[in-house]
Amino acid sequence: GAVVSQHPSRVICKSGTSVKIECRSLDFQATTMFWYRQFPKQSLMLMATSNEGSKATYEQGVEKDKFLINHASLTLSTLTVTSAHPEDSSFYICSARDLGTFVYEQYFGPGTRLTVT
């Protein structure tokens, strides 16, 4: 149980284009999903908290107009990197919390490696 998928696993795009990343909880429902970014040899940094049916909450320093988050259902959240630049190249990982449990564990998707050329 508690499986989270992400698509695509790897994407290369040109500077100025937009990229959409999907995060799905496969066998549980999640009102809240989280989006992280990880640069090489650094830890995961929370970018935003995605809430089903409402606006995402962004961490300080994360541009909400650049990183668009949509959480349309209890099993799907999407992150769109708009007008991507080479400095946006990173490992983007989503996580979800299982509504059906009373614990606070988050389960991570396999990540999306974005390279902007």
Add this chain to the structure above:
Amino acid sequence: RKEVEQDPGPFNVPEGATVAFNCTYSNSASQSFFWYRQDCRKEPKLLMSVYSSGNEDGRFTAQLNRASQYISLLIRDSKLSDSATYLCVADQTGKLIFGQGTTLQVKP
């Protein structure tokens, strides 16, 4: 000061050794803690949850000291497959704060 601090290592140990990692956190409001394991270029995978004073699962033991604000992870009889980066994580009302990770390399 980072909210969650870990010694990045690397820790190089022989198979069968016992190794311990420490982690300190600065926000006393943190209620739950976790150890995640992350392999190179992969997502973190939950290793252990720590809600009270400690938790044990096979060769892995986690301990929490709220007074001193530190969490430890002990790995006994280490295996080659234990080689990975171990992330100490504090939960602050649903937001996970990650340490930078401690790298473990178990050698034959």
